[in-house]
Amino acid sequence: MAKAAPTDTRGRHLRDLRISVTDRCNLRCSYCMPADVFGPDYRFLPRAEILTYEELARLARIFAGLGVVKLRITGGEPLLRRDLPQLIAQLRAVPGIEDIALTTNGLLLPAMARELKAAGLNRVTISLDSLSDATFGRMNGKGVGVAPVLKAVDVAMQTGFAPVKINMVVQRGVNDTEIEAMAERWRGTGVIARFIEYMDVGTTNGWRMTDVTPAREIVARIHARWPLVNADPNYPGEVAGRWRYADGQGEIGVISSVTNTFCGDCTRARLSARGELFTCLFAAAGHDLRALVRNGQDDAAIADAIAALWQARDDRYSELRAANAAPVPKAEMSYLGG
Ligand code: SAM
Ligand code: SF4
Numbered sequence: 001m002a003k004a005a006p007t008d009t010r011g012r013h014l015r016d017l018r019i020s021v022t023d024r025c026n027l028r029c030s031y032c033m034p035a036d037v038f039g040p041d042y043r044f045l046p047r048a049e050i051l052t053y054e055e056l057a058r059l060a061r062i063f064a065g066l067g068v069v070k071l072r073i074t075g076g077e078p079l080l081r082r083d084l085p086q087l088i089a090q091l092r093a094v095p096g097i098e099d100i101a102l103t104t105n106g107l108l109l110p111a112m113a114r115e116l117k118a119a120g121l122n123r124v125t126i127s128l129d130s131l132s133d134a135t136f137g138r139m140n141g142k143g144v145g146v147a148p149v150l151k152a153v154d155v156a157m158q159t160g161f162a163p164v165k166i167n168m169v170v171q172r173g174v175n176d177t178e179i180e181a182m183a184e185r186w187r188g189t190g191v192i193a194r195f196i197e198y199m200d201v202g203t204t205n206g207w208r209m210t211d212v213t214p215a216r217e218i219v220a221r222i223h224a225r226w227p228l229v230n231a232d233p234n235y236p237g238e239v240a241g242r243w244r245y246a247d248g249q250g251e252i253g254v255i256s257s258v259t260n261t262f263c264g265d266c267t268r269a270r271l272s273a274r275g276e277l278f279t280c281l282f283a284a285a286g287h288d289l290r291a292l293v294r295n296g297q298d299d300a301a302i303a304d305a306i307a308a309l310w311q312a313r314d315d316r317y318s319e320l321r322a323a324n325a326a327p328v329p330k331a332e333m334s335y336l337g338g
């Protein structure tokens with residue numbers, strides 16, 4: 001009953017699915033869930049609103065039938081969702097899924113790494129914006145220092161999640177002076193540091209273009225200290241520009257979602273914690289798949305609905321931003337999954 005893999009209006013296939021398993025988080029990064037917006041009175045989704053693991057696994061099977069081969073588990077902070085290894089095990093059993101990755105702030109990883117690995121998780125990306133307790137504590141909105149995150153990286157490596165990647169969101173005037181230190185920390189360790197341009201996701205982070213440190217500056221600054229050579233993408237549609245150290249000490253990734261957009265190759269869909277399909281990180285609204293799942297539709301009908309949504313997809317927000325098109329309303333990243 002496998003259907004032909006749909007393409008969207010720009011000829012892009014559906015290959016990657018990012019699954020947000022919770023909208024909650026134990027940090028309040030100012031660029032993602034600023035503490036003054038996501039405060040004690042903020043109403044997160046009640047449990048009944050969130051897709052169960054059985055519902056997620058069923059949707060993953062349907063997406064795999066439409067061409068998805070890679071899954072990324074994200075949030076919010078995905079490790080806050082209870083018994084996450086059980087979900088990983090269910091996703092691992094889905095035919096056609098080649099790779100399951102997790103993006104996490106790492107705080108809860110040491111306690112769960114082995115179980116996640118045993119359940120079939122392949123890769124881990126850990127977010128770490130600074131190696132300074134002061135800067136990191138300010139950026140994460142909770143005063144949490146770097147030690148627990150460094151511990152998580154160690155544990156991830158020991159557990160055999162190779163290669164472990166680090167995500168550093170670079171904000172001008174906040175942590176951009178720490179780019180070289182971050183590169184140096186992970187050079188020669190097997191860990192891949194990825195430098196991400198600060199993006200205008202959601203509506204709450206007060207983003208301005210002047211807060212962005214462009215990817216070409218990040219690369220130039222690292223190159224000035226340790227010469228880099230450009231490396232080919234691992235696969236078409238890979239979001240990170242890859243650069244290798246000329247002296248063989250590993251590689252870095254640079255994600256230029258603002259200054260050098262990659263919408264033309266974007267094969268990613270996102271599933272929010274409450275089961276909405278977002279066809280772009282910057283989409284204002286999702287399409288309610290939970291209603292289909294809970295209203296007794298069979299797999300073929302849900303597959304048809306997803307295929308139709310993908311075939312109608314025309315998103316290229318970052319390209320339009322680069323062309324200075326008018327801003328559009330958006331959903332929050334912590335809600336729809338980074
Ligand atoms: N809580 C997990 C974490 O922080 O890794 C997973 C969810 S988080 C939304 C996923 C990734 O999005 C993180 O690496 C985070 O740094 C990144 N991110 C969040 N807001 C961003 C922004 N405004 N610009 C660029 N990256 C952002
Ligand atoms: Fe939480 Fe991740 Fe967003 Fe930071 S980036 S607030 S850790 S979801």
Ligand code: SF4
Nearest residue numbers: 263266280281317318
């Ligand atoms: Fe994909 Fe939307 Fe990002 Fe473009 S802006 S790369 S279409 S998620």
